[in-house]
Amino acid sequence: DTGVSQDPRHKITKRGQNVTFRCDPISEHNRLYWYRQTLGQGPEFLTYFQNEAQLEKSRLLSDRFSAERPKGSFSTLEIQRTEQGDSAMYLCASSLSSSAQGAIRGTEAFFGQGTRLTVV
Amino acid sequence: AQKITQTQPGMFVQEKEAVTLDCTYDTSDQSYGLFWYKQPSSGEMIFLIYQGSYDEQNATEGRYSLNFQKARKSANLVISASQLGDSAMYFCAMRRPSGGYNKLIFGAGTRLAVHP
Numbered sequence: 001d002t003g004v005s006q007d008p009r010h011k012i013t014k015r016g017q018n019v020t021f022r023c024d025p026i027s028e029h030n031r032l033y034w035y036r037q038t039l040g041q042g043p044e045f046l047t048y049f050q051n052e053a054q055l056e057k058s059r060l061l062s063d064r065f066s067a068e069r070p071k072g073s074f075s076t077l078e079i080q081r082t083e084q085g086d087s088a089m090y091l092c093a094s095s096l097s098s099s100a101q102g103a104i105r106g107t108e109a110f111f112g113q114g115t116r117l118t119v120v
Numbered sequence: 121a122q123k124i125t126q127t128q129p130g131m132f133v134q135e136k137e138a139v140t141l142d143c144t145y146d147t148s149d150q151s152y153g154l155f156w157y158k159q160p161s162s163g164e165m166i167f168l169i170y171q172g173s174y175d176e177q178n179a180t181e182g183r184y185s186l187n188f189q190k191a192r193k194s195a196n197l198v199i200s201a202s203q204l205g206d207s208a209m210y211f212c213a214m215r216r217p218s219g220g221y222n223k224l225i226f227g228a229g230t231r232l233a234v235h236p
Contacts, residue, residue: 031222042124042211042226043165056223089163095222108155109224111165
């Protein structure tokens, strides 16, 4: 399977605990994105990496959230001291940059199946 | 600020009929991209179709076509010959294709139910 993979698919945790999610992008994709999706809403952007550099962070990404992409390959998203409001689907996506692809078309983001977090 | 509006929370269609899902957008950019994604109950967002703001032709991908009306800032998705497997959430999204702004802005989605 050469798609975007996320692990775990589901996570139930107690309030106050730390959780970490992993995303493995499509291997040749240099861009990686994290989104959060709450029930009944569309995904909301959290952060994005080009290779190993974190280039943009949303205001939604409080100081309890941290994301890394060491060596520009897989990425992790950690949530410290989880709160019930963190319950959501966390989606990872990857894409080629337009400069790498040479055209805008074909730079669409491919998403993983997400990690559903439930904080109890 | 960029914004995507999907005014239809839910739609239903008979199998083999065509259906149009509405999407309007707001942006002051001249260059942007519009996307439609499908999200089945499994959760994965599946890319369907892309339209660039400078594309003169409406995008088509198999049974999917995008009715792009730039002056009205609308990018409606048309699904022809609906199938039971088309039942899912559908999201319209917008992206600036160049520069540092690569995030997708999504609408709230439309739930499509295809009836036999």
